[in-house]
Amino acid sequence: MSTPFETLTTLLAEVADLRHAAELLEWDERVYMPAGGAEVHGEMQATLRRLAHEKFTSDAVGQALDDLKRTQGSGNPDSRESRIVAVTARDYDKATKVPPRYVAEHALAVSAAQHAWGEARAASDFAAFLPHLQRVVELKREYVSFFPPAAHPYDTLLDDYEPGMTTADVQSIFGVLRKRQVALIGALAQRPQVDDSFLRVSYAERDLWDFAVEVITAFGFDWTHGRQDKSAHPFATSFGSEDVRITTRWVEDQPLGLLFGTMHEAGHALYEQGVDRIHHRTQLEGGASLGVHESQSRLWENLVGRSLPFWEHFYPMLQARCRSQLAGVTVEQFYKAINKVERSLIRVEADEATYNLHVMLRLELEIALIEGSLAVKDLPDAWNGRVEEYLGIRPPSDKLGVLQDIHWSAGLFGYFATYALGNLIAAQLWEKFEALEPSRDGQIGRGDFSRLRAWLKSELHQHGRMYQPKELVARITGGPIDPEPYLRYLEGKYTAVYA
Amino acid sequence: MSTPFETLTTLLAEVADLRHAAELLEWDERVYMPAGGAEVHGEMQATLRRLAHEKFTSDAVGQALDDLKRTQGSGNPDSRESRIVAVTARDYDKATKVPPRYVAEHALAVSAAQHAWGEARAASDFAAFLPHLQRVVELKREYVSFFPPAAHPYDTLLDDYEPGMTTADVQSIFGVLRKRQVALIGALAQRPQVDDSFLRVSYAERDLWDFAVEVITAFGFDWTHGRQDKSAHPFATSFGSEDVRITTRWVEDQPLGLLFGTMHEAGHALYEQGVDRIHHRTQLEGGASLGVHESQSRLWENLVGRSLPFWEHFYPMLQARCRSQLAGVTVEQFYKAINKVERSLIRVEADEATYNLHVMLRLELEIALIEGSLAVKDLPDAWNGRVEEYLGIRPPSDKLGVLQDIHWSAGLFGYFATYALGNLIAAQLWEKFEALEPSRDGQIGRGDFSRLRAWLKSELHQHGRMYQPKELVARITGGPIDPEPYLRYLEGKYTAVYA
Numbered sequence: 001m002s003t004p005f006e007t008l009t010t011l012l013a014e015v016a017d018l019r020h021a022a023e024l025l026e027w028d029e030r031v032y033m034p035a036g037g038a039e040v041h042g043e044m045q046a047t048l049r050r051l052a053h054e055k056f057t058s059d060a061v062g063q064a065l066d067d068l069k070r071t072q073g074s075g076n077p078d079s080r081e082s083r084i085v086a087v088t089a090r091d092y093d094k095a096t097k098v099p100p101r102y103v104a105e106h107a108l109a110v111s112a113a114q115h116a117w118g119e120a121r122a123a124s125d126f127a128a129f130l131p132h133l134q135r136v137v138e139l140k141r142e143y144v145s146f147f148p149p150a151a152h153p154y155d156t157l158l159d160d161y162e163p164g165m166t167t168a169d170v171q172s173i174f175g176v177l178r179k180r181q182v183a184l185i186g187a188l189a190q191r192p193q194v195d196d197s198f199l200r201v202s203y204a205e206r207d208l209w210d211f212a213v214e215v216i217t218a219f220g221f222d223w224t225h226g227r228q229d230k231s232a233h234p235f236a237t238s239f240g241s242e243d244v245r246i247t248t249r250w251v252e253d254q255p256l257g258l259l260f261g262t263m264h265e266a267g268h269a270l271y272e273q274g275v276d277r278i279h280h281r282t283q284l285e286g287g288a289s290l291g292v293h294e295s296q297s298r299l300w301e302n303l304v305g306r307s308l309p310f311w312e313h314f315y316p317m318l319q320a321r322c323r324s325q326l327a328g329v330t331v332e333q334f335y336k337a338i339n340k341v342e343r344s345l346i347r348v349e350a351d352e353a354t355y356n357l358h359v360m361l362r363l364e365l366e367i368a369l370i371e372g373s374l375a376v377k378d379l380p381d382a383w384n385g386r387v388e389e390y391l392g393i394r395p396p397s398d399k400l401g402v403l404q405d406i407h408w409s410a411g412l413f414g415y416f417a418t419y420a421l422g423n424l425i426a427a428q429l430w431e432k433f434e435a436l437e438p439s440r441d442g443q444i445g446r447g448d449f450s451r452l453r454a455w456l457k458s459e460l461h462q463h464g465r466m467y468q469p470k471e472l473v474a475r476i477t478g479g480p481i482d483p484e485p486y487l488r489y490l491e492g493k494y495t496a497v498y499a
Numbered sequence: 500m501s502t503p504f505e506t507l508t509t510l511l512a513e514v515a516d517l518r519h520a521a522e523l524l525e526w527d528e529r530v531y532m533p534a535g536g537a538e539v540h541g542e543m544q545a546t547l548r549r550l551a552h553e554k555f556t557s558d559a560v561g562q563a564l565d566d567l568k569r570t571q572g573s574g575n576p577d578s579r580e581s582r583i584v585a586v587t588a589r590d591y592d593k594a595t596k597v598p599p600r601y602v603a604e605h606a607l608a609v610s611a612a613q614h615a616w617g618e619a620r621a622a623s624d625f626a627a628f629l630p631h632l633q634r635v636v637e638l639k640r641e642y643v644s645f646f647p648p649a650a651h652p653y654d655t656l657l658d659d660y661e662p663g664m665t666t667a668d669v670q671s672i673f674g675v676l677r678k679r680q681v682a683l684i685g686a687l688a689q690r691p692q693v694d695d696s697f698l699r700v701s702y703a704e705r706d707l708w709d710f711a712v713e714v715i716t717a718f719g720f721d722w723t724h725g726r727q728d729k730s731a732h733p734f735a736t737s738f739g740s741e742d743v744r745i746t747t748r749w750v751e752d753q754p755l756g757l758l759f760g761t762m763h764e765a766g767h768a769l770y771e772q773g774v775d776r777i778h779h780r781t782q783l784e785g786g787a788s789l790g791v792h793e794s795q796s797r798l799w800e801n802l803v804g805r806s807l808p809f810w811e812h813f814y815p816m817l818q819a820r821c822r823s824q825l826a827g828v829t830v831e832q833f834y835k836a837i838n839k840v841e842r843s844l845i846r847v848e849a850d851e852a853t854y855n856l857h858v859m860l861r862l863e864l865e866i867a868l869i870e871g872s873l874a875v876k877d878l879p880d881a882w883n884g885r886v887e888e889y890l891g892i893r894p895p896s897d898k899l900g901v902l903q904d905i906h907w908s909a910g911l912f913g914y915f916a917t918y919a920l921g922n923l924i925a926a927q928l929w930e931k932f933e934a935l936e937p938s939r940d941g942q943i944g945r946g947d948f949s950r951l952r953a954w955l956k957s958e959l960h961q962h963g964r965m966y967q968p969k970e971l972v973a974r975i976t977g978g979p980i981d982p983e984p985y986l987r988y989l990e991g992k993y994t995a996v997y998a
Binding site for chain 2: 013014017018020021024025028032033034035036037039040041043044046047048051222223224225226227229239240242243280281
């Protein structure tokens with residue numbers, strides 16, 4: 001006879017295998033699939049995702065959870081077993097509250113909306129996208145209705161990506177952030193611009209690729225349990241912590257994009273590779289949330305990868321690979337160039353100092369759409385007004401404005417906040433690590449990431465989904481998710497770069 | 500309400516998706532998986548294969564088949580629907596006759612046997628492998644016992660790889676073949692050896708790779724529905740006819756191996772790419788049998804790819820890529836070198852003229868083991884005796900003899916015959932095509948494969964598993980599987996090469 005817990009973990013292992021396989025198929029689709037294979041891959045993917053969903057939401061799982069609830073009442077709520085049961089119960093509850101009829105309608109609606117968005121963006125024609133977006137917003141509000149009322153209807157959507165975070169939490173955090181970040185950008189715009197002309201010449205892909213590999217190997221990316229390839233859009237994926245894959249891309253006129261993309265995805269990968277093997281094939285595998293995951297990619301890409309100590313160590317190696325482009329460029333000039341701040345219209349091309357403002361305006365508009373204080377038809381005006389308020393520039397077209405992101409057409413409401421939260425958490429971790437290790441910058445300046453990596457693994461990576469984001473940040477820093485460290489970091493860094 | 504046929508095809512589509520996904524995982528394992536991912540891949544693979552098996556052998560499939568048998572009695576037995584039902588019923592019957600207990604025991608036994616074989620081969624120590632092979636043979640005989648008695652116990656094993664072929668069939672075919680092929684090899688050994696020294700110098704992998712791509716593109720390999728990579732052992736795989744993948748390998752001291760391996764796997768791939776889309780996700784997708792599949796790889800590799808007309812067209816292109824190696828070598832010299840015949844001990848390194856003899860001796864020994872006329876302990880002596888009889892040389896060790904192949908340790912009894920049958924069927928098709936198209940060699944000599952490819956597709960590829968091997972050969976050639984065309988081909992070709 002197996003115990004209810006053994007029954008549960010056996011069922012979850014099968015679900016995990018199906019999900020891993022679906023992820024691997026998706027990796028293949030984006031990296032190596034011949035173009036004509038799309039339909040066959042769609043069939044396989046649909047079957048695997050459907051079986052994983054059916055098996056996860058099965059009565060057998062529900063029964064095992066009920067049995068465990070009855071027997072487990074008095075156990076330690078922080079034990080691995082209790083956490084597995086709690087997280088699984090939470091995921092099960094979410095997955096079973098949404099009727100299959102809704103899942104099918106949502107899938108159809110976002111499929112049509114994504115297609116319409118692609119055409120509307122190309123034509124910069126918001127009106128053509130409007131009815132689709134209205135339908136998606138309506139469906140999102142219906143989704144909220146499946147769950148018990150929360151303090152704010154947007155809470156339900158946010159919770160899917162940042163478990164335990166509320167609308168009030170993000171509004172309070174971003175209220176502080178917005179004001180000071182807008183002021184910083186305004187001040188920097190008054191300073192003479194830095195010179196990055198040497199980043200706008202022709203580089204060889206091979207040189208950047210080999211250098212990027214050298215860098216993430218030093219970070220600690222484990223090539224025995226991972227690999228890197230190229231894809232149209234960089235991403236990281238994993239099938240358990242023992243096979244973690246990243247991609248990057250080569251864009252001729254943004255040569256450094258290959259390098260920073262690699263460092264970003266390696267940050268995600270180090271998290272996945274660091275999850276304790278004991279969580280494998282349970283609901284505790286993977287990262288705590290999208291925001292916490294993003295804190296790891298941003299930490300390695302920006303706090304490490306765009307820092308002066310990092311380049312004091314690595315710049316001579318890059319220079320040796322790219323002699324013709326970087327001869328005569330000092331490390332200080334290079335450092336300033338990769339930290340150039342520009343007020344621009346497109347989020348994915350935004351620099352570190354302006355990025356959060358792009359995210360915040362989206363979050364505010366999303367909240368307004370969901371609570372009904374903004375009509376979908378009024379979205380372009382609201383968008384353009386906020387861009388002007390935060391960045392001091394106004395989009396000349398919807399293509400360069402409200403139509404630029406795929407997220408809303410894909411039904412991803414509640415997602416944008418995670419990008420900004422990632423930046424904040426990264427800065428909190430970075431400050432905390434320096435408090436524990438005052439030689440932090442000296443370590444980075446020697447290219448020694450071993451203590452940073454070991455600390456992140458022991459404090460964060462190994463736990464997988466054991467702790468929710470707020471709980472995790474509190475365990476590590478002793479306080480709440482807080483914009484102050486990030487603002488200190490930004491203000492300190494950019495005041496120096498633009499001194 | 501769906502009809503029983505719709506019910507069946509819906510069930511089969513799901514099984515096909517799971518099998519396709521498992522094949523893609525296997526491709527990934529052999530081509531791109533990081534070494535540390537083996538365990539995770541094993542878990543995914545096991546779950547997908549188990550679910551595919553459970554779903555294929557489910558009562559739902561049995562019920563749909565029963566319903567169809569009742570209603571379909573008077574239909575046209577050659578219709579696609581009737582064939583799907585018949586092939587599925589046959590596969591279902593086989594899959595359900597074998598008890599799960601046996602499947603598990605067999606899996607354990609071959610896992611242990613493969614491990615023992617690896618060590619025994621390295622040490623050339625048959626005695627260490629003996630108890631494992633005895634167990635495997637015992638299990639194979641038990642497998643036979645699950646099915647109704649056939650004319651010969653080996654029939655049941657053979658039928659798994661060559662549906663409809665019997666032991667009497669292959670004994671009669673190979674009886675003719677053996678005698679004349681042994682005589683041919685003996686005669687060739689008396690002739691002066693051809694010079695292939697220019698194939699034993701250093702070539703650049705890139706040159707051979709690019710040339711191989713040029714060749715299979717001319718064959719008609721569809722890159723929109725396929726790709727090529729490298730792996731330790733070349734193979735072809737597919738997930739339906741719209742995504743068909745091949746691999747090749749680079750071995751420094753066998754440079755042409757990359758090219759002939761590519762042509763061989765491209766032959767398998769052209770078959771898979773040519774299967775009519777209508778068979779997709781049914782039991783009719785894929786090839787008719789391993790032997791028929793091998794007929795396609797051998798046809799493109801040998802009958803086309805080692806022919807003089809082929810090289811009259813392609814040799815100047817290879818020469819242009821490999822100037823330093825091939826300058827001064829005439830097309831006739833090159834043609835003779837790639838058709839050099841040598842009496843050697845290792846099957847996988849054997850040339851076209853001796854290959855079948857390696858296969859036949861294995862087949863004869865397998866039959867003797869299964870019928871019990873040969874004890875496993877007497878296998879090395881029997882092996883060595885036959886090698887000497889057929890090839891005129893004697894293995895100095897079991898490593899170079901009875902321990903060279905992985906097949907028996909993997910439980911693959913009934914498999915070897917398919918290699919030789921492939922050669923025979925290829926020659927029958929080749930002769931038939933020339934009878935229909937007397938300009939065959941002229942077409943090949945112009946690098947024009949369009950008529951050959953179209954004929955193979957319409958006569959063979961498109962049908963998938965609609966017809967069994969004997970039926971298929973009869974439909975195309977009007978007669979049985981016959982060794983005569985192959986012998987005419989071998990005798991004609993090698994008498995000229997060694998004139």
